[in-house]
Amino acid sequence: MKKDVINVALLGLGTVGTGVYKVMKLQEPEMKAKLNTVLKIKKILVRNLEKAAKKVDDTSVLTNNWQEIIGDETIDIVVEVMGGLEPAGTYIKEALTAGKCVVTANKDLIAARGGELLDTASEHHTDLLFEAAVAGGIPIINPLKHSLSANYISEVMGIVNGTTNFILSKMTEEGMDYYQALKIATELGFAEADPTADVEGYDAGRKVAILASIAFHSRVTFSDVYTEGITNITSRDIAYAREMGWVIKLLGVAKNTPEGVEARVHPMLIPKEHPLATVSGSYNAVFVHGDAVDDVMFYGRGAGELPTASAIMGDIFETARNITHDSTGSTHCGCYKNLPVKRIDDIISRYFLRMEVEDKPGVLATVASVLGNNSVSIEQVVQKATVGDNAEIVVITNHVRERHLKDALLTFREMSAVKGISGFIRVYG
DSSP: OOOSEEEEEEEOOSHHHHHHHHHHHHHHHHHHHHHSSEEEEEEEEOSOHHHHGGGOSOGGGEESOTHHHHTOTTEEEEEEOSOSSTTHHHHHHHHHHTTOEEEEOOHHHHHHHHHHHHHHHHHTTOOEEOGGGSSTTSOOHHIIIIITTTSOEEEEEEEOOHHHHHHHHHHHHHOOOHHHHHHHHHHTTSSOSSOHHHHTTHHHHHHHHHHHHHHHTBOOOGGGSEEOOSTTOOHHHHHHHHHTTEEEEEEEEEEEETTEEEEEEEEEEEETTSGGGGOOTTEEEEEEEETTTEEEEEEEEOSSHHHHHHHHHHHHHHHHHHHHTTOOOOOOOOOOBOOOBOOGGGOEEEEEEEEEEEOSTTHHHHHHHHHHHTTOOEEEEEEEEOSTTEEEEEEEEOSEEHHHHHHHHHHHHTOTTEEEEEEEEEEOO
């Protein structure tokens, strides 16, 4: 279906929406050669017309009325960059039902209702693309769906939140505590005024749900993902980790195991020679392990106006080509399996424990005995004197099922010789 012009509606003109508008303008000279058609922004839905007018060349494209978009049969592609579950979810579903293709960066919505919306797109033979919903400008959704589709993928893991990576990088490289690093992240715009979604792992959790669903062909929603943030990580944890040859990162992990899918986000110790250990600042990186390709890594800017706009524009270009070649409607859900999702207590991992104990003979042996009685063996241990009569013990365990380690922690909390458990961090590998 040859179309000389493909009309686009943009829902939202915030940071990302403005980026899409800018990149669309930058691409105009080469658009015809790349797509054999021209993209034109016909409408932009905004809340505040006066504020939005300062960001565009032609104010006639601005509207605050959704009906002007959904009722316009000449609009072919709707680009949603509003964020949030509603009204974005309603707008996207109505657009798909009306036969319009949709591109979105909305990780919250895709993590919660992606299956439903993809089914709607398939039913109405239209496209729903969401590359920008995970890892900003890094291409990862399209490679999982297409380039790596001939692989049995057993693991997708990595750094998928730039805010927490920036904070942990400051703590690691400059010795800051958590609150100092958060303050700088906020001042530089890497952290929101309310950073909860980032620092508690919720943002990364939504991305893990999306990645796991695509990689393992089984629906995983945000509620399935175990999330734990970085607010309890201290400079002492980071110093001990460094001394023992590790770096602490907030990782999203999705594994396809014989017992079911693991989908989790939490701080982890990784070896200092691991490529992820050198991913610093606001950068993201994602590792994928497939049976044919082995290990591949995707690295780049995980957020920001233009990196995210780059991913959105890639989806817009793909959809435009599909419209031109009358091939829309191929982006079905692909979740043809129904795999169980494991509880966090059932995962097997190594662990970093930092404990304050009485500094007297026999305590370390007692700690080792409690761990051994709960099927936990020790790989590394460091003991240092601290203030007063207490010493600090740092233990890295061998692989153990998490519930067994938690049983040992319950015993420690009842022991008078153990004054406190200051750190509990999982270890990658």
